Amino acid sequence: MEILAFGVQADERPLIERAFHGRHEVRCLDVFLNEDTAPIAAGYEAISTSVNADLNPRVLETLAAGGTRMIAQRSTGFNNIDLKVAERLGMTVARVSYYSxxxxxxxxxxxxxxxxxxxxxxxxxxxxxxxxxxxxxxxxxxxxxxxxxxxxxxxxxxxxxxxxxxxxxxxxxxxxxxxxxxxxxxxxxxxxxxxxxxxxxxxxxxxxxxxxxxxxxx
Structure with missing residues (x-):
């Protein structure tokens, strides 16, 4: 599976690439996910986001229309995600359970x-x-x-x-x-x-x- 990761910082990139090496292909972008960048995810079944992402209803609908079925957020917080809309669209949402x-x-x-x-x-x-x-x-x-x-x-x-x-x-x-x-x-x-x-x-x-x-x- 090919995964698209939004909002990846320079020090995150090698960690993400190492974590998925040999299992899945991951494409890292430094831009945050929002209404303007959501179309980039077309064709990616799974995406990774940061806490700076804006996953409002319009963004989620754009992602779903492009084939995205799973959102994995690299943070414990998830108040930036409209969970009700994600559930309605049949999307799975995951997050980090806790930091150190x-x-x-x-x-x-x-x-x-x-x-x-x-x-x-x-x-x-x-x-x-x-x-x-x-x-x-x-x-x-x-x-x-x-x-x-x-x-x-x-x-x-x-x-x-x-x-x-x-x-x-x-x-x-x-x-x-x-x-x-x-x-x-x-x-x-x-x-x-x-x-x-x-x-x-x-x-x-x-x-x-x-x-x-x-x-x-x-």
Whole structure:
């Protein structure tokens, strides 16, 4: 089978080609799938897309008319795909079950520490040979409170790092994660978590219930 992959980044290409070598032929494109590029997929029974693809009803109908029967998305998120239309058209949709939770949690911590320690501002000043420390003071994470909204695999990994810093843990989720409880996490209402946490991190899927999580009234 020949597969057409949309939105393939330079560092993805060798990984994709290696994964399909000797099994299926794969053609990689750097353009994202949308209404303008969908006709390119004509004749391909299976395509691969990225999270940047726009699989609205018109795109799906174009794909189905061209013979596409399967869409494999290279991401865990799938809110960019109209699943009801895909089902009506008889198309199979697949996605990645989960990424490395550690890579996402560690990157979230990288951003948090960069903000706390004013890394970007300090780097800019240093590049300009400005070595003043004014406005660059951060705060110790040790002894402070981390609030984790969403305590699945990624939230748990984030909490473990916070625990390593010596932070207190507050959690909010539809169900408690026993591993987080073992770390000392206390599950509390969202309003209390936001009020008492020094650092708040979100690790929840985009659903109707979470779309305006930070602005929803109690």
């Amino acid at each position: 939770p550690f890579s996402v949690a560690e990157f979230a911590w990288t951003l948090a520490m960069a903000v706390n320690r004013r890394i970007v501002r300090a780097s800019t000043r240093t590049r300009d040979f400005d070595f003043r420390l004014d406005g660059l003071m951060g705060r110790d994470m040790h002894g402070r409170t981390a609030g984790v909204l969403g305590t699945g695999k990624i939230g748990e990994a984030f909490a473990r790092i916070a625990h390593g810093f010596g932070m207190d843990l507050l959690g909010w989720d539809v169900a408690e994660n026993p591993e987080c409880v073992r770390l000392g996490m206390k599950y509390v209402p969202k309003e209390r978590l936001l009020a008492e946490s020094d650092l708040v991190t979100l690790h929840v899927p985009l659903l109707p219930q979470t779309q305006r999580l930070m602005t929803q009234p109690p």
